[in-house]
Amino acid sequence: MSQKLRSYDWFGKNDKMGFVHRSWLRNQGYPDDYFQGKPVIGICNTWSELTPCNAHLRDFAEVVKRGIVEAGGFPLEFPVMSLGETIMRPTTMLFRNLASMDTEESIRANPLDGVVLLTGCDKTTPSTVMGACSVDLPTIVVPGGPMLNGRFRGQCVGSGSFNWLIKEKQHVENYTAEDIHEMEVGVARSQGHCMTMGTASTMACMMEALGLTLPGMAAIPAADSRKKLMAQLSGRRIVEMVKEDLKISKILTRQAFENAIVINAGIGGSTNAIIHLLAIAGRLGVELNLEDFDIIGSKVPLLANLKPAGKYLMEEFFYAGGLPVVIRELKQYIHNEAITVNGKSIGENNAHAPCYDQEVIASADKPLLKEAGIAVLKGNLCEYGAIIKPSAATPALMKHRGKAVVFKSIEDYHQRIDDPNLEIDENSVIVLQGVGPVGYPGMPEVGNVDLPEKLLRKGIKDMVRISDGRMSGTAAGTVVLHVSPESAIGGVLALVKDGDMIELDVENRKLHLDISDEELAKRKAAWTPPPPQADRGYVKFYIDHVQQAHLGADLDILRGGSGSEVTRDLH
Template identity: 60%
Template sequence: MSEKKRLRSQHSYGARNKDGFIHRSWMKSQGLPDDVFDGRPVIGICNTWSELTPCNAGLREIADHVKRGVWEAGGLPLEFPVMSLGETQMRPTAMLFRNLLSMDVEESLRGNPVDGVVLLGGCDKTTPGQLMGAASVDLPTLVVSAGPMLNGKFRGRDIGSGTDVWKFSEAVRAGSMPLRDFFAAERGMSRGPGTCMTMGSASTMACLAEALGVALPGNGTAPAVDAQRRLIAHESGRRIVDLVQRDVRLSQLLTRAAFRNAIRVLAAIGGSTNAVLHLLALARRLGVELQLQDFDTLTADVPLLVDLQPSGRFLMEELHYAGGLPAVMKNLAPLLDPAAPSAATTTIEGHYRDAECYDSDVVRTLEAPVKPVSGIWVLRGNLCPNGAVMKPSAASPALFRHRGRAVVFSSIEDLRARIDSPDLDVDENSVLVLQGCGPRGYPGMPEVGNMPLPRKLLERGITDMLRLSDARMSGTAFGSVILHVAPEAAAGGPLALVRDGDEIEFDGPARRLDLLVAPAELAARAAQWQAEKAAAPQVRGYAKLYVDHVLQADEGCDFDFLVGASGSEVTRESH
């Protein structure tokens, strides 16, 4: 064998002894020739393809295009599966298993003889889960996303995943949409492989991978069925070999500057609040200083530049044809750090320096934005001492300041049982409060924060109310919704102490959320809660591990024992 630079994989494939014989011989059972073990980079293709995850159903083909690029650049591509998390199919919620996927990725990468990895993900939790696991091992890494579906179609107009589902559902409950039309729309919503074509969590994380510099330009927006998606996969296969040869590791790309850029891009595109949890968790795996407050501070001066559902009108196809994320970043350039690193072009400025915008209705400028207020509001107050978040671009400005009495639901089951009752004591000024849906309380923090409005108010034409919970909401959802209240109710946070009729005061511009109840009364309620709290029902398996070790929303909902990287060396301490 030639005397090339000794790569990590050569510990297994380069030895001229019994161990090398065993490793090479078993791999040769797949028809691999002798010379692929001569010191060329071994590239793992980490695939979340699954027929149970429709968003990722196209990744089997995408993997083949990555392999072509790897072979062409002189590497050896080896594809392997990891757990696939389908947000639309998995119960009780895919977020429960994001950390498990990250562990699957981490141990697969550390335990196997690979020198670099291409992460193939799509649906909401697959991209962050894969990145978190890869960050803990810190090999050269690239992301190739599944890409969004084509626009949905219904009776001659475009409809968007999730966003129009919520609208249609409320219309049915209000009596303004017949069920036959509702089911007719169902047939036209999802027209092929790919993720939600709205700016949901999947599209958000695909765009942020691009903004972070760990995916090639175009990754965030190219439709799943577009030839450019395959081109990106092919070029990513070439690029990962180059990154391995230059030993450009994930920690060299995911710097503080990269995260700052990604957070500003998050605001400009009207991205999902779920990205807050994922970026916090990812940064903590790398030891990068990032706090919940950064999402407010860094987005306070960033308007909404992309007119895309749920914050606007268009869908991902239009964004891609308008110039994609490079066009957005070029318009946002005065607020970005151009020197942040990139796997594709050395610095992130290379992603957008020569970009053009082809549709100024879809991608706006800082001087003429879609909305002047965007980003993430991080709220503080006695109801959320560790923070809560709101996405103002998806909310009603009339509710940016609001005071109302609480209508409290102790669980999602309680909400579903009573929300449409004609006897529910609620009006349009009430504040809907949902407890018990945080990381530990559900468990897994489901996407139920955008609570349905009471039927009797929908029938009166009410379309929005202030809602707050310790839950999440889909990135495709909209409304005046306060989320991720921390500490959660199940951890004894103040949210657990709210009672029907309590006054709640919200001041978005001032970033305040307060429960207007005397401290002595709250102390008495807290003592009663401690005396009555039930033991967690999770008594075995992964659910118990999750409840025992999950951190709160303001820390990204990672496991306490996974914070910080372990590196790529296989040791007793790394597991």
């Protein structure tokens, strides 16, 4: 190994501090050779029993350690804040940036030469990657993997997607409490994260698309022994990456992000990938903006027939060949020369990936949809942009003009949406305010709000919905999200009133509030900001520093990175 290891400054010196650093670690029984030039590999573990999707990562860490030891490395596992989407309140997005800070400072402060990130549930992937980017050591991602398919009365069901159907099932299809309970105990039947192409699966695929995982790893179910095999090989590979000085910044180039945008479109991935990729790029100083997702990805064909936009789940996706098939089919759209963690290019890794089921993964010349990426909208209602996922929307609503029905908050929505006297019909546009980064705070996944019970009973399945919040990657619908600037800081969304006409024209990328400039100016002058949601602690810090959705909702003080050097020690 030609370069000096970073850990040498802790373990390699025969002075007082070298004695201190080595002697205390020896209480765990490490022999002399562990301190004599072995690359020290940190295993960043997001395991927690409060994060069901990551509860198996304690076992995975031991498998990764085996690989590290086999390759001549010194593994040291450490915990960081875990973010369980299904449990935490008010939303894990509020804490994504905090977990990234935990990751960043844990890596920088300790004698690590390389890092393995154990990820799973939605925000554990971007948060740990954001933190690792700010330090810039050799880094490899081991995604925990999706659950096996949920089962209900002989049918496959998605652990995430069914959540958004419960109200409809109860009020329209007359599901009983016993029916719902039977579904509850069978929908999440194995270790792993949700098995739809929701945000967890999307972000795992984004890690593979960016080149941060070994090829073929993203779609392997958590319960499949091949996941552990890949985890062990990842442990071996990170040691070699340290020897090659293959830092994360050498992999996450502009080309890598463009590849991720293309591949996210090809798999029909979650809209949340946008906000996370923007934040990751911001940590590295890679120029990436909201418009890139439209320019680069909106003409890409949809190949993956996966819920919520399609029919199948991640288990079938893996059996059909997984993400390598999509990457090979999209080779004409991507930068095939982009480097990945195994030292080879993404094109080389996936050149011969076989497809075993074209009903699950279509070919590029016979896609499920010819154009499937994210559309970025502009207009007086969203000066800095808003997004919509056409592949999950109703075609007939992609060009629509309707009267606004405004809810000031998610609490206001819950209180009034099922009021039989609410003036709303299928042509109305539901407008939800106060759910952006500052306003909620944390930008929750509530943009795909349920329709009114009285419309569900009429058989209405979709309506145009607009908010400054997000929606789960497991959800579908004609939902306009991430409106920027948000309502809580005085964006035009805050000025919409009941009965205002709103025009949505996805083909022309337009979202327009149909009132005069004079009326708009009058409303702006009369607007007063809502009281802040917190006056102390991290939440206050978050509110004061969070950026808007079009910038990735990272904290302004976290953009860029501080590097791996520790500027002060006890010498």
